[in-house]
Every structure is written in structure tokens, then in C-alpha cells.
Amino acid sequence: MDRQLSEWKVEIDRIWSADAPDYGEAVRIASHMAGAGEETVLRQAASQALPILRAAALADADKITRDAARRRLGMLRDLLHAFVTPQFGKRQAPLQSPTPEQRYRQLLGLPLGGRLSSTEIHRAYKRLAKRAHPDGGGNVKAFLELSAARDALMQEQRARRN
Numbered sequence: 001m002d003r004q005l006s007e008w009k010v011e012i013d014r015i016w017s018a019d020a021p022d023y024g025e026a027v028r029i030a031s032h033m034a035g036a037g038e039e040t041v042l043r044q045a046a047s048q049a050l051p052i053l054r055a056a057a058l059a060d061a062d063k064i065t066r067d068a069a070r071r072r073l074g075m076l077r078d079l080l081h082a083f084v085t086p087q088f089g090k091r092q093a094p095l096q097s098p099t100p101e102q103r104y105r106q107l108l109g110l111p112l113g114g115r116l117s118s119t120e121i122h123r124a125y126k127r128l129a130k131r132a133h134p135d136g137g138g139n140v141k142a143f144l145e146l147s148a149a150r151d152a153l154m155q156e157q158r159a160r161r162n
Contacts (some may be wrong), residue, residue, distance in 0.1 A: 002084070003080050005042075008033060009080040016070075023057035023069055030076065041106060044142065045079050048072075051137040099157060104149035118157055125150040 011029050015021045028102065029051055033046035049072040055061055056069030064160040105112055125146060132138035132146050 004036070005039075005080060005083050005115065009077070009084050012073065012077045012080055021070065021073065023053050024068070025058055026069070026073055027053045029144075032078070037081060040103075044107075045076055046130050047142065048138070049076055053084065058082055070108065079092055104153050107145060107149045108153070110153075113159070116153065116157060118154060121150060121153050 010031055012026070015029075016114075017027050027050065030046045030049050034043055034050060051067075052069045052072050054063065061069075091122045102112055105116075108121065108128060110116060110120065110124050128146055130136050130141065132142040134140050134143060
């Protein structure tokens with residue numbers, strides 16, 4: 001899968017560096033990432049980027065849409081860079097599956113360590129739910145996963161308080 005990530009990174013970098021990015025090609029790559037990516041975060045980022053990339057690929061797309069698509073493309077580029085770039089000086093942790101709490105935190109984009117307040121959890125959920133909600137261009141499955149993650153973290157937070 002590392003080879004596939006490297007290939008996607010090269011293709012996204014090529015599109016990113018072009019004077020007039022080919023958003024049709026970006027849609028093709030993002031759809032591959034959304035469907036075939038092993039990394040959950042990458043799949044989610046790609047699936048969230050698809051609607052704006054598709055809108056920018058249209059011939060009559062306005063500047064605001066193209067700018068938003070470029071930002072989204074930049075997010076995918078940064079994420080791919082983080083996965084592909086070796087981490088020098090850091091010890092490799094033994095491969096182990098993340099705990100449910102860690103998965104929930106990753107899904108909501110929250111730090112893995114430390115305590116969370118209910119306000120932090122709610123803010124992270126609200127920020128992502130706007131994009132993941134079916135009325136906002138997302139899909140039902142992603143929205144339900146976010147809701148389940150928020151509920152589980154809130155329940156854990158309440159249990160720790162008591």
C-alpha cells in the first residue's frame with residue numbers, strides 16, 4: 001500500500017503544481033483514495049473532497065469553487081505527505097490496532113493523549129458533522145460514524161467524571 005500512497009502523492013503533487021489544475025484528474029484520484037485507501041483518515045478526507053472537486057471540474061465553475069477545490073486538494077496533498085514521509089528519529093511502535101477510544105478520537109480529529117472536555121468533543125463533532133451530514137454533501141454512513149464516536153467519547157468523559 002505504501003507504493004500506492006506514493007503514486008497518489010506524485011499525481012496529486014503534479015496536479016497541485018500546475019498553473020491550471022486538472023480537477024477531473026483530481027476527482028479520479030480522490031475517488032480511488034476514497035474507495036481503495038487503507039487509511040481511514042485518507043478515505044474520509046478523499047470522500048469529503050470529492051463534491052467540491054467535481055464542482056470545480058465543471059466547465060462553468062466559478063473562482064470561489066476552484067479556490068475551495070484547491071484548498072481541499074492541498075489537504076489531500078498534506079495528508080499523503082504525512083503518510084509517505086519517513087519519520088526519522090522516532091521509534092516505530094509495535095503494530096497494534098488502536099483502541100476504540102483512539103479510533104473515535106482520530107475520527108473526530110482530536111488529540112490521542114490527555115483528557116478531553118465535553119466542549120472540545122462537541123466542537124470537533126460539529127465541525128465535521130457539517131460536512132458529513134447528507135444535507136451538506138456527505139453520506140449517511142460517515143455521519144452516523146461521527147455521531148457514534150461523539151456519543152462514545154461523551155459517555156466515557158461522563159464516566160470518568162463520576
